[in-house]
Amino acid sequence: MQLNKIVEFHKALGDLTRIRIIALLQQGPLHGQAIAGKLGLKPPTITHHMAKLREVGLIKERRDKNTIYFSLNTKILEMSAKAILNVGTGGGAEMEMSVTAEDRGAIIKNFFTKEGKLKTYPAQRKKKLVVLEHMVKGLELGKVYQEKEINEYLKQYHEDYATLRRELIMCQFMYRENNQYELNPVEVWWLK
Amino acid sequence: MQLNKIVEFHKALGDLTRIRIIALLQQGPLHGQAIAGKLGLKPPTITHHMAKLREVGLIKERRDKNTIYFSLNTKILEMSAKAILNVGTGGGAEMEMSVTAEDRGAIIKNFFTKEGKLKTYPAQRKKKLVVLEHMVKGLELGKVYQEKEINEYLKQYHEDYATLRRELIMCQFMYRENNQYELNPVEVWWLK
DNA sequence: TATCTAATTAGATAATCATTAAAGTAGGTG
DNA sequence: CACCTACTTTAATGATTATCTAATTAGATA
Numbered sequence A, B: 001m002q003l004n005k006i007v008e009f010h011k012a013l014g015d016l017t018r019i020r021i022i023a024l025l026q027q028g029p030l031h032g033q034a035i036a037g038k039l040g041l042k043p044p045t046i047t048h049h050m051a052k053l054r055e056v057g058l059i060k061e062r063r064d065k066n067t068i069y070f071s072l073n074t075k076i077l078e079m080s081a082k083a084i085l086n087v088g089t090g091g092g093a094e095m096e097m098s099v100t101a102e103d104r105g106a107i108i109k110n111f112f113t114k115e116g117k118l119k120t121y122p123a124q125r126k127k128k129l130v131v132l133e134h135m136v137k138g139l140e141l142g143k144v145y146q147e148k149e150i151n152e153y154l155k156q157y158h159e160d161y162a163t164l165r166r167e168l169i170m171c172q173f174m175y176r177e178n179n180q181y182e183l184n185p186v187e188v189w190w191l192k
Numbered sequence C: 001t002a003t004c005t006a007a008t009t010a011g012a013t014a015a016t017c018a019t020t021a022a023a024g025t026a027g028g029t030g
Numbered sequence D: 001c002a003c004c005t006a007c008t009t010t011a012a013t014g015a016t017t018a019t020c021t022a023a024t025t026a027g028a029t030a
Helices: A003-013 A016-026 A030-039 A043-055 A075-084 A101-111 A123-136 A146-155 A161-170 A184-189 B001-012 B017-025 B032-039 B043-055 B074-086 B101-111 B126-138 B147-155 B161-170 B185-191
Strands: A059-064 A067-072 A144-146 A175-177 A180-183 B061-062 B067-072 B144-146 B176-177 B180-183
Touching: A003 A016, A003 A043, A003 A075, A003 B001, A003 B017, A016 A030, A016 A043, A016 A067, A016 B001, A016 B074, A030 A175, A043 B017, A043 B161, A075 B017, A101 A123, A123 A161, A123 A184, A123 B061, A144 A146, A146 A161, A146 A180, A146 B067, B001 B043, B001 B074, B017 B032, B017 B043, B017 B067, B032 B067, B043 B061, B061 B144, B067 B126, B067 B144, B101 B126, B144 B147, B147 B161, B147 B180, B161 B176
Parallel strands: none
Antiparallel strands: A059 A067, A144 A180, A175 A180, B061 B067, B144 B180, B176 B180
16 A cells, blocks of 8 residues: 555544544434534535545445435545554555556556457466456445346456456455455555 | 544654654664655654654654664554544443543542552542553553562552552553563553 | 525635754763 | 764744635425
8 A cells, every 4th residue: 555545544534523523424324414513513614524534435425315425434444544554564565566557557558458358367466466456447346246247347358257256356356245246445445 | 542632643644754754663763864864854854753753652762872763652553543443433442531631630639648649449440440540650651660660669659569550450551471561552642 | 497405616714734944952972 | 171963943934724604506396
């Protein structure tokens, strides 16, 4: 995880109002005006803070008529909170991140046709991760997929969707629970 | 843990320079000028940032001649990083914290003589914690004490130092490892 | 259509804060 | 003593940002 993401995360939490918002949302979803009321602040202020929290991935929202219910993305919260513990240790994700943006471009150009099909599946772990990363970008964070949907989606990249699906699980980009699939926010959020 | 402490902690980490300092210190202790050199900044800037980090308990320091070696207090780091995960859930420490500052004052007045001796040991858990908190303030965070030192220290409060010592362990203000005693930073830091 | 409600944007203000140069402190050594 | 080195303090500057009012957008309803 890059240093800048860590900074932004902590900047987002380095404000009493936003901590109070998080404390409120730990107890359940709330809409903007309710938050404003409980904190004694005006709606624009809440909008401002929700934007900051959203930028670092901490907020999920659901619309009902014209009121928006905000809730906490606890997985991102947990992941981000723990990221500082390993910063500088060079272990794990830190290593993976040493692939530069240009490397990424080159790898994608090498392994995908210009129509976007996967030509061959890389053996080298670094390249594998870049390729999976790329394919996973079309999936929605937080959405639960049926196996059939995942198969359909992966087919756009390669006929052998079963292998790809298995790789996504093995490299932890997704996890499976009774044949339903979901992106692993811990791995995926930082790709944006 | 109070909301304000959480805010200050994250504010301390919400700055790229300080995150880089932490990343450096994860690899081992460094003195000020070394940090300044590695980051391309002037010494006063480092002083400024170390003060911020020290305020939230993240820094331990050791002096050798006139150079000061800074190192990370990883226990505080871990504890503080995880505090956000339970904020607002009302569980654990949150409950204890509902003793107001005035309550504290009253309890200490009740259980200590004006010379500072402990009159009687409270049975009620809340009061017990306030009393232990008070006595523990004279001990140094991070220092390893021999059993004999602890006994000496506690004698200033009450003849029955053995009971007090046991209570400190049971209430997790200290922990013991082969007859050496140390403050539990997780419980103790926030008292300051 | 007009109207209501909730959320957002724009612009202004005041406060906070990172950085540095210059001067000062503190300990050590010749 | 004078001198050196490492850190700190002070004061100034420039950038960021939390909050608000006023105006605007978006969706729903009558």
